[in-house]
Amino acid sequence: MFGTLSSAEIETARLKRNLGITCNLGFSCTGFGGMRFQGEDMVPQRGDDDDEEDQVVTETTPFQFQQPLLHQQQKFVVGYALTSKKKKSFLQPKLEVLARRKGIFFVAIDLNRPLSEQGPFDVVLHKLLGKEWHEVIEDYREKHPEVTVLDPPGAIQRIYNRQSMLQGMADLNLSDCSGSLLVPKQMVVLKDSAASADKVVEAGLKFPLVAKPLWIDGTAKSHQLFLAYDRRSLAELDPPLVLQEFVNHGGVLFKVFVVGDVIKVMRRFSLPNVSNCEKAKVDGVFQFPRVSSAAASADNADLDPCVAELPPKPFLEALVKELRSLLGLRLFNIDMIREHGSKNTFYVIDINYFPGYGKMPEYEQVFVDFFQNLAQTKHKKRQHCK
Numbered sequence: 001m002f003g004t005l006s007s008a009e010i011e012t013a014r015l016k017r018n019l020g021i022t023c024n025l026g027f028s029c030t031g032f033g034g035m036r037f038q039g040e041d042m043v044p045q046r047g048d049d050d051d052e053e054d055q056v057v058t059e060t061t062p063f064q065f066q067q068p069l070l071h072q073q074q075k076f077v078v079g080y081a082l083t084s085k086k087k088k089s090f091l092q093p094k095l096e097v098l099a100r101r102k103g104i105f106f107v108a109i110d111l112n113r114p115l116s117e118q119g120p121f122d123v124v125l126h127k128l129l130g131k132e133w134h135e136v137i138e139d140y141r142e143k144h145p146e147v148t149v150l151d152p153p154g155a156i157q158r159i160y161n162r163q164s165m166l167q168g169m170a171d172l173n174l175s176d177c178s179g180s181l182l183v184p185k186q187m188v189v190l191k192d193s194a195a196s197a198d199k200v201v202e203a204g205l206k207f208p209l210v211a212k213p214l215w216i217d218g219t220a221k222s223h224q225l226f227l228a229y230d231r232r233s234l235a236e237l238d239p240p241l242v243l244q245e246f247v248n249h250g251g252v253l254f255k256v257f258v259v260g261d262v263i264k265v266m267r268r269f270s271l272p273n274v275s276n277c278e279k280a281k282v283d284g285v286f287q288f289p290r291v292s293s294a295a296a297s298a299d300n301a302d303l304d305p306c307v308a309e310l311p312p313k314p315f316l317e318a319l320v321k322e323l324r325s326l327l328g329l330r331l332f333n334i335d336m337i338r339e340h341g342s343k344n345t346f347y348v349i350d351i352n353y354f355p356g357y358g359k360m361p362e363y364e365q366v367f368v369d370f371f372q373n374l375a376q377t378k379h380k381k382r383q384h385c386k
């Protein structure tokens, strides 16, 4: 069992052997004739017409700028507090150049100086972990209501717990949409995972179960996931964790990136289905690799169209609208899977705050538009108050 093996690589190899995962998770990566995949847009729309480099972006609620920001001869300053990894993947030269052309400037926040002494900022963009930062940014928000803090720390905290992350999903108003939304059955284990075996049965959870650390704290460990095939194997897991029913979904996951009103959806490889035969034969618990976070997109893979078809646009628009208000976030992504064999029954399995936007096609233009929109709103508010 996993506790006796020395490295994650061995676990990965074993999982691959047991689940029949090949190096590309069972899919060949050849072209898929006739269909447009990579970063498929939901609603193509032109960017500002004064910039020939502007890309077509995806928007659910199109907006028009009456006055370009530069006409106001004002700078729009985005203070950022990001890990060096995030800074590298997000703050790429193309983003800085496109933004600068629109009068938007990124300024690093000095973590060794009081935040209120820095700036002035129009926006504070942040993703740092720890209670200390949480308190700093909360205090700053209270003292500087004129600054848009992306996003509020309380809202972020909610999705750093895999239990509260999915709470309230069942009550979302999606009745008129072309799809239905579920969350996998799950239960929390705070201590004594051996004793959880009976509770799992009582709660009616069916094996295999995906075991996920309860807290997401930015460490690799908080993304170490396991597949548990039987009751006995639960004793080997380290709480606190959530145990979630594994949902067969044909090995494809939809990453739904949200930036304010904009939605972009991408396909990623995921775990293959677990057959009944495998359920009967396999026991134990297996660590599995961080499959769907890999940069490799499934957009150009040769996939069964029933599995690969993107979730319907009206469904995603309604879901994102509801989620933005439920979560109080503007920068997040939703990991969704389609129940295998269903037309449009989807499960939300994960929500991530300020995800790896660097992997989202044309994210630079999307963010420039997003900041311009914030600038415009701020400008209008000021005019209104005069």
Ligand SMILES: Nc1ncnc2c1ncn2[C@@H]1O[C@H](COP(=O)(O)OP(=O)(O)OP(=O)(O)O)[C@@H](O)[C@H]1O
Pocket: 184, 210, 212, 222, 223, 224, 225, 244, 245, 246, 247, 248, 253, 269, 270, 271, 290, 291, 292, 293, 335, 349, 350, 352
């Ligand atoms: N309930 C489930 N049913 C089927 N597959 C699942 C389920 N939960 C997770 N997976 C698989 O495991 C992957 C990782 O799960 P999840 O997104 O919850 O973990 P994470 O550590 O938050 O990952 P990420 O780094 O992508 O945010 C999913 O992308 C999917 O491939």
Ligand SMILES: O=P(O)(O)O[C@H]1[C@H](OP(=O)(O)O)[C@@H](OP(=O)(O)O)[C@@H](O)[C@@H](O)[C@@H]1OP(=O)(O)O
Pocket: 085, 086, 089, 127, 216, 217, 218, 219, 255, 292, 293, 294, 333, 352, 353, 354, 355, 356, 357, 359
């Ligand atoms: O590492 P990447 O850049 O890929 O981004 C990943 C991001 O890590 P980072 O914020 O440290 O960058 C993760 O954040 P935490 O859950 O650990 O907070 C989470 O959002 C993943 O889902 C992202 O992968 P994606 O879903 O976008 O593929």
Ligand SMILES: [Mg+2]
Pocket: 350, 351, 352
């Ligand atoms: Mg996640």
